[in-house]
Amino acid sequence: MKAVVFYSSYHIKYEDVPTPDITDNDILVKVTICGLCGTDIYKIQQESVQPGSVLGHEVVGLIEEKGKNIHNFNVGERVFVSHHVPCFSCKFCKKGTFSLCSLFQKTNIEPGGFAEFIKVPKELVRNNVISLPDSLSDEEAVLIEPFACAWRNIKRIQIDPEDIITIIGAGPSGIMHLMLLKTIGAENIRLVDIVDSRLEFALQLGAKDVLNIKKVKAHKLKGSDVVIVSAGSKEAVQYALDIVRVGGKVSVFAQTPDDTQISFDPNMIYRETVILGTYSSTPIEQKEIFDMLSSGKIKDASSIISHRLPLKDFKKGLKVATEANNSCKIAFYP
Numbered sequence: 001m002k003a004v005v006f007y008s009s010y011h012i013k014y015e016d017v018p019t020p021d022i023t024d025n026d027i028l029v030k031v032t033i034c035g036l037c038g039t040d041i042y043k044i045q046q047e048s049v050q051p052g053s054v055l056g057h058e059v060v061g062l063i064e065e066k067g068k069n070i071h072n073f074n075v076g077e078r079v080f081v082s083h084h085v086p087c088f089s090c091k092f093c094k095k096g097t098f099s100l101c102s103l104f105q106k107t108n109i110e111p112g113g114f115a116e117f118i119k120v121p122k123e124l125v126r127n128n129v130i131s132l133p134d135s136l137s138d139e140e141a142v143l144i145e146p147f148a149c150a151w152r153n154i155k156r157i158q159i160d161p162e163d164i165i166t167i168i169g170a171g172p173s174g175i176m177h178l179m180l181l182k183t184i185g186a187e188n189i190r191l192v193d194i195v196d197s198r199l200e201f202a203l204q205l206g207a208k209d210v211l212n213i214k215k216v217k218a219h220k221l222k223g224s225d226v227v228i229v230s231a232g233s234k235e236a237v238q239y240a241l242d243i244v245r246v247g248g249k250v251s252v253f254a255q256t257p258d259d260t261q262i263s264f265d266p267n268m269i270y271r272e273t274v275i276l277g278t279y280s281s282t283p284i285e286q287k288e289i290f291d292m293l294s295s296g297k298i299k300d301a302s303s304i305i306s307h308r309l310p311l312k313d314f315k316k317g318l319k320v321a322t323e324a325n326n327s328c329k330i331a332f333y334p
């Protein structure tokens with residue numbers, strides 16, 4: 001089968017790899033669509049995965065083959081698949097920090113979503129495969145995982161719909177936060193970016209205000225109750241700390257490059273400002289997002305897919321996403 005194999009940040013190849021073998025307890029899925037995540041870009045740029053790896057974890061596909069012990073799914077069924085599962089019983093899981101669970105970090109689809117086929121190993125079959133109704137399109141379903149990550153972040157921040165919320169970064173995750181915040185009745189949402197077209201899109205989706213940080217000084221934004229950082233840069237985190245109100249909340253949602261250091265006045269924390277973050281999502285939020293998408297609570301979700309490309313054009317899609325101009329979510333079709 002074909003897959004996109006990572007060797008280094010500048011050496012990524014669309015090439016033949018072995019189709020994974022499954023055991024009696026696994027499922028083989030033929031990938032129909034796989035979304036490009038900010039963390040995929042991070043791993044490529046930072047070279048933080050092993051050469052020979054296949055990335056991609058936002059997957060929708062069709063069950064091609066199943067082990068003989070699989071009774072709750074059928075060959076040909078259209079499914080959403082996610083890649084990590086917590087044990088639900090360790091110290092981390094009991095405290096709700098599921099993504100720190102060792103099973104969560106060990107489990108994965110094989111070889112990765114940027115491939116024609118993936119093996120869904122037995123640990124993932126029970127909680128991480130959702131059968132899709134006809135009412136949910138592939139392009140909506142492929143957004144379950146990234147929406148679930150933003151949703152987990154929103155739940156963790158405990159947002160009051162009355163809050164003045166600033167989202168730094170109007171890329172896919174900033175836009176998904178905006179869409180989800182609208183579903184809980186938040187209205188005072190402003191987005192900050194350096195690309196006008198991205199900000200224009202945020203306005204169309206109901207942001208109250210948008211600001212191009214290249215044109216407007218950060219101090220104009222001061223007084224936010226909640227600041228969500230969905231751009232992976234030191235400057236973005238620094239802005240967030242500058243504009244949050246005393247006793248407000250800063251959520252670091254995007255991963256910053258290795259060795260990023262920030263300096264801030266610890267009295268901010270003494271005066272009850274909260275700095276928090278989230279990493280990834282669990283089957284719990286994925287099921288919640290599945291319900292929200294199926295019931296139409298999240299409107300026009302697939303409008304965030306700006307580029308649809310065949311998987312062989314992976315490098316083209318990666319370039320578009322990295323340039324962050326007129327793009328939002330990039331989707332690949334094997």
Ligand SMILES: [Zn+2]
Pocket residue numbers: 037038039057058145146149
């Ligand atoms: Zn992701």
Ligand SMILES: [Zn+2]
Pocket residue numbers: 086087088089090091092093094101102103
């Ligand atoms: Zn656990």
